[in-house]
Amino acid sequence: MEISQSFIKSFWSYLKGKECGIKIEAQFVHQIEFPPSDAMRLGQWFEYMCTGQKTKFGHIPVPDRLKPKKLTKKEIAEGKKQEDVIGELGKKYKDALIHVDMFKKMLEQYDYEIIDTGVTLKNKELGIKGDIDIIARKKGEERVIFIDTKYSGLLDNKWDELGWADESLSTKDKIMIQAVHYKLLGIDTYGYEPDFYFWVFASNNTTDRKNIKVVVDEVKFQEHKVIVASVREQWNRHKDNLKPLPHPKRCGSCILNEKCPAAISVPIEQTVYYG
Secondary structure: OOEOHHHHHHHHHHHOOOOOHHHHHHHHHOOOOOOOOHHHHHHHHHHHHHHOOOOOOOOOOOOOEOOOOOOOHHHHHOOOOHHHOOOOEOHHHHHHHHHHHHHHHHHHHOOEEEEEEEEEEEEOOOOEEEEEEEEEEEOOOOOOEEEEEEEEOOOOOOOOOOOOOHHHHHHOHHHHHHHHHHHHHHHHHHOOOOEEEEEEEEOOOOOOEEEEEEOOOHHHHHHHHHHHHHHHHHHHHHHHHOOOOOOHHHHHOOOOOOOOOOOOOOOOOOOOOOO
């Protein structure tokens, strides 16, 4: 298996008893598309508006819109048709457009030009792969840089493992593993280590955003190679006996639940020891 950073994180969650093995197999082995959450849909649309990049499965993201206004008698008499009327963007999507404009201003201010988007890079020696959001470079220079856009409501959160607070960011392995993984792919592809940036935009306001350059210590590269080898070894031991993690909420929203023998709607009895 070619190991991606998202697979590493999902498989780690499985080993900790926090992710369903059946879902992991469907996603990463059989490449079954699972519907995105509302937050993911918003992030996908934001990225599409910034770069024109479709989803992993080739879809053009569709924004949420308000119910279209009814045409007046005058408009109908003028030949307009109700089915052609498009509702206004929902508020969150309208707000996202402000960040889209800022994304473009950031490119201009830093004098970057986009070379490509959504490119899958592979390192055959390590057996890893990754989808690069944006490959860019400073105008007039040859060296490329990687930019990964994030649309998050956790820019000031230091406690959540996916929070972007400045004071705790360097300890967030679940975030930083992406930079290490992609830099290793860049070294193999280009023969040098591309600079890596997270461009993070707030999904809960229209003013907060961050440009984060990630500098990776050489030790982390070696550690990541060990992690990849360990994940592959553990995957080979578990892949033929992946265990489900049934839960009414989880199963109820899973596209596999109608055919999954492990799916449940009645909660499993659990015991809490107190005192």
